[in-house]
Amino acid sequence: MNPLESLRMNLTRRHFFKNGSHLLGGMAIASLSTDQRLLQADASSGLSSDVERVAGAAGPHFAPKAKHVIYLHMVGGPPQMDLYDYKPAMNDWYDKDLPETIRNGQRLTTMTSGQARFPIAPSKFKFSQHGHSGMWVSELLPWTSKIVDQMCFIRSMNTDAINHEPAITLMQTGNQVTGRPCLGAWASYGLGSLNQDLPTFVVLVARPTNTEQVQAISARLWSSGYLTGEHAAVSFRSAGDPILYINNPPGVSSEVRRRTLDGLGALNNRMLEQIGDPETRTRMAQYEMAFRMQSSVPELTNLSAEPASTYALYGDEAKKPGTFSNSVLMARRMVERGVRFVQIYLNNWDTHANVAGRLPMQCKDIDQACYGLVHDLKNRGMLDETLIIWGGEFGRTIYSQGGLSKENYGRDHHPRCFTMWMCGGGSRGGAVHGETDDFSYNIINNPVRIRDFHATVLQLLGFDHERFSFRHSGLDQRLTGVEPAKVITDLLA
Numbered sequence: 221m222n223p224l225e226s227l228r229m230n231l232t233r234r235h236f237f238k239n240g241s242h243l244l245g246g247m248a249i250a251s252l253s254t255d256q257r258l259l260q261a262d263a264s265s266g267l268s269s270d271v272e273r274v275a276g277a278a279g280p281h282f283a284p285k286a287k288h289v290i291y292l293h294m295v296g297g298p299p300q301m302d303l304y305d306y307k308p309a310m311n312d313w314y315d316k317d318l319p320e321t322i323r324n325g326q327r328l329t330t331m332t333s334g335q336a337r338f339p340i341a342p343s344k345f346k347f348s349q350h351g352h353s354g355m356w357v358s359e360l361l362p363w364t365s366k367i368v369d370q371m372c373f374i375r376s377m378n379t380d381a382i383n384h385e386p387a388i389t390l391m392q393t394g395n396q397v398t399g400r401p402c403l404g405a406w407a408s409y410g411l412g413s414l415n416q417d418l419p420t421f422v423v424l425v426a427r428p429t430n431t432e433q434v435q436a437i438s439a440r441l442w443s444s445g446y447l448t449g450e451h452a453a454v455s456f457r458s459a460g461d462p463i464l465y466i467n468n469p470p471g472v473s474s475e476v477r478r479r480t481l482d483g484l485g486a487l488n489n490r491m492l493e494q495i496g497d498p499e500t501r502t503r504m505a506q507y508e509m510a511f512r513m514q515s516s517v518p519e520l521t522n523l524s525a526e527p528a529s530t531y532a533l534y535g536d537e538a539k540k541p542g543t544f545s546n547s548v549l550m551a552r553r554m555v556e557r558g559v560r561f562v563q564i565y566l567n568n569w570d571t572h573a574n575v576a577g578r579l580p581m582q583c584k585d586i587d588q589a590c591y592g593l594v595h596d597l598k599n600r601g602m603l604d605e606t607l608i609i610w611g612g613e614f615g616r617t618i619y620s621q622g623g624l625s626k627e628n629y630g631r632d633h634h635p636r637c638f639t640m641w642m643c644g645g646g647s648r649g650g651a652v653h654g655e656t657d658d659f660s661y662n663i664i665n666n667p668v669r670i671r672d673f674h675a676t677v678l679q680l681l682g683f684d685h686e687r688f689s690f691r692h693s694g695l696d697q698r699l700t701g702v703e704p705a706k707v708i709t710d711l712l713a
Contacts, residue, residue: 277409277410277411277412277413278409278410278688279410280410280411280681280682280683281682281683281684281687281688282682282684283682284411284646284680284681284682284683285604285605285607285645285646285680285681285682285712285713286605286606286607286644286645286646286680286681287411287414287560287605287606288555288559288560288561288562288602288605288606288607288645289403289404289407289560289561289562289606289607289608289609289645289677289681290548290551290552290555290562290564290593290606290607290608290609291403291404291561291562291563291564291608291609292548292564292566292586292590292608292609292610292611293388293391293392293563293564293565293566293611293612293613294566294569294582294586294610294611294612295384295388295435295437295565295566295567295568295569295570295612295613296384296433296435296567296568296569296570296571296612296613297384297387297569297570297612297613297614297615297616297633297634297638298569298582298611298612298615298616298638298639299343299571299575299579299615299616299631300375300615300616300637300638300639300656300660301343301616301618301660302343302344302345302358302360302575302579302616303357303358303360303361303583303639304355304356304357304358304373304375304639304641305356305375305637305639305656305660306343306347306356307342307343307618307658307659307660308347309658310340310342310343310618310658310659310660311342313340313342313659314340314341314342314626315339315340315624316339316340317337317338317339317340318338318339318340318618318619318659318661322657322659322661322662323338323661324662326636327382328382328632329382329383329632329633331572331621331632331633332617332619332621332632335621338617338619338620339619339620339624340618340619340620340659341618341619341620341624341629341631343358344575344576344626344627344628344629345358345359345360345579346358346359347359348365350365350366350368351365351368351369351650352369352650353368353369353650353651353652355368355371355373355650355652358583360579360580360583360584360587361583361587362587363587363588363590363591364586364587364590364591366591367590367591367594367595367643368650369649369650370594370598370603370643370644370649370650371594371641371642371643371647371649371650372641372642372643372647372648372649372650372651372652372653372711373639373640373641373651373652373653374639374640374641374642374653374654374668374673374708374711375637375639375652375653375654375655375656376637376653376654376655376656376663376665376666376667376668377611377615377637377638377639377640377654377668377670377673378635378636378637378638378663378667378668378669379391379613379614379635379638379669379670380396380635380670381396381613381614381635382614382633382635383633384435384570384613384633387613387614387633387635388437388441388613389440389441390613390670391611391612391613391670392441392442393441393445393699394670394671394674394698394699394700394701395701398440399440399443399445399446400445400446400697401443401444401445401446401447401451401690401699402441402442402443402445402453402563403561403674403677403699404421404423404442404453404560404561404563405421405442405443405444405445405447405451405452405453406447406451406678406688406699407420407421407560407561407681408420408421408444408447408450408451408560408561409444409447409451409690410681410682410683410688411560411681411682412560413558413560414558414559414560415557415558415559418517418520418554418557418558418559419453419454419559420450420451420559420560420561421442421451421452421453421454421559421560421561421562421563422453422454422455422456422554422559422561422562422563423442423453423454423455423456423562423563423564423565424455424456424547424550424551424562424563424564424565425437425455425564425565425567426542426543426544426546426547426564426565426566426567426585427542427543427544428544428566428567428568428581428582428585429543429581429582429584429585430568430577430578430581430582431567431568432568432574432577432578433568433570433571433572433578434567434568435567435568435570437565437567439455441565442455442563446690446692446693446697447690448498448499449499453561453563456521456550488500520550520553520554520557521550523538523539523546523549523553526549530549530592530596533588533591533592533595533596534548534549534588534589534592534593534596535588535589535592537585537588537589538589538592543585544564544566544585544586544589545585545588545589545592547564547566548564548589548590548592548593549589549592549593549596550562551564551593552593552596552597552600555597555602555606556600556602566582566585566586568582569582569612571616571630571631572621572622572630572631572632573621573622573630574628574630575628575629575630575631576627576628576629577628586610590608590610593608594608594643594644597644598644603643603644603645604644604645604646605644605645606644606645607642607643607644607645607646607647607677607680607681608642608643608644608645609640609641609642609677610640610641610642610643611638611639611640611641612638612640614633614634614635614638615633615634615635615636615637615638615639615660616631616632616633616634616638617631617632617633617634617661618631618659618660618661619631619632634661636661636662636663637656637660637661637662637663640673642711645680646680646712646713647680647711647712647713648710648711648712648713649713651710651711653666653668653708653710653711654666654667654668666710668708669705671700671701671703671705672705672706672707672708673708674699674700674705675700675705675706675707675708676707676708676711676712678699678700679707679712680712685698685699685700685705685707686698686700
């Protein structure tokens with residue numbers, strides 16, 4: 221036998237522990253300090269003593285401007301040049317080819333890469349300026365145009381992804397690879413719950429009026445990733461039980477359910493003592509939360525007590541379960557009761573064709589509802605502490621996909637520039653940030669990457685994105701990743 225192999229085989233326990241002493245000590249320290257950096261306020265962070273503390277939460281680095289977030293994600297990518305990025309010069313370019321100097325070899329999707337031409341399709345919709353900010357808004361959004369001075373617009377968003385799944389994943393989690401925590405999960409981890417009878421993070425999937433081209437979305441988008449399971453979203457349904465399996469099955473009373481949970485709790489506690497797996501504690505907490513929600517959720521979802529003035533704000537569509545209007549009204553009720561983060565997905569913005577037929581319906585779904593949400597929160601004194609976010613995963617091309625006429629056209633995916641907006645929660649009303657070229661194709665001023673956007677949202681929630689991390693796989697993982705990211709201070713009040 222090789223002498224070195226013989227030595228290894230005869231290694232005593234004493235030699236093993238002696239050689240591994242530093243390693244074992246380092247592992248012990250790392251395991252003990254995993255969350256302590258965020259469970260205690262950094263003395264240099266400027267965190268005031270009156271900041272609200274929530275047990276079990278990492279805690280903010282400084283006083284947050286926003287206590288709640290309502291994130292309205294438009295699945296498919298709204299066409300910025302038909303809504304908020306006015307490009308009148310394109311009227312003279314109708315049906316002319318997009319110059320190669322503008323496209324500059326950009327990667328195309330398979331939907332248009334085989335086209336012989338890339339003809340310019342100017343927006344068929346009229347624009348006008350509104351508010352003191354002079355923000356240009358499409359005629360498709362008459363209600364939204366009334367509140368532009370309370371909103372801040374980012375015209376220079378851009379992304380690395382050109383297809384839906386990686387683009388939505390990047391927008392929600394900061395990475396195109398699935399399996400990471402989303403923004404809502406990070407908010408739950410950092411700020412914790414304000415109501416022990418309701419989830420910290422809730423997802424609603426609204427039903428669009430038009431379902432011509434609905435994109436698939438999955439629960440991967442609102443998972444907790446490598447954070448503990450308690451930070452994943454709870455999905456509320458618009459039909460049947462709001463939450464699956466929350467109600468007791470026939471023949472099972474609340475008393476029986478309580479005794480069952482007590483027994484499960486005792487078993488789980490024994491398992492926790494033996495193994496110490498944090499997911500066991502998470503499972504116990506979720507069982508108890510489900511029990512408490514049996515009484516809190518029916519009250520939350522019962523809209524019968526809402527006055528007529530509510531529907532005057534949101535529109536009659538708010539009375540119909542599953543509509544976007546109904547979903548944003550539910551979001552208001554949730555944040556009013558202490559839910560930290562509400563994510564609403566609205567599908568069918570993937571306008572590869574029939575912009576003229578589909579876009580007016582999409583805008584009608586959201587227009588008065590967004591107006592109503594802003595005013596409702598303002599009337600209740602909650603807008604200053606609730607951040608509203610609106611936007612998709614990328615934009616659309618100025619050139620037409622498929623057939624082109626002055627009355628109708630289609631638009632392909634476009635990652636180089638798109639528009640998003642925020643309102644309330646410490647954002648600066650009336651701000652218009654960033655600028656694109658005449659073709660709404662390239663950014664010419666103040667580009668905003670996804671990680672910059674995430675850093676800005678975290679700032680409003682009270683976190684320094686560079687110090688807000690979670691230890692996983694030996695690394696301090698961050699929502700904004702390892703590449704440089706900056707807070708867009710022009711968007712802050």
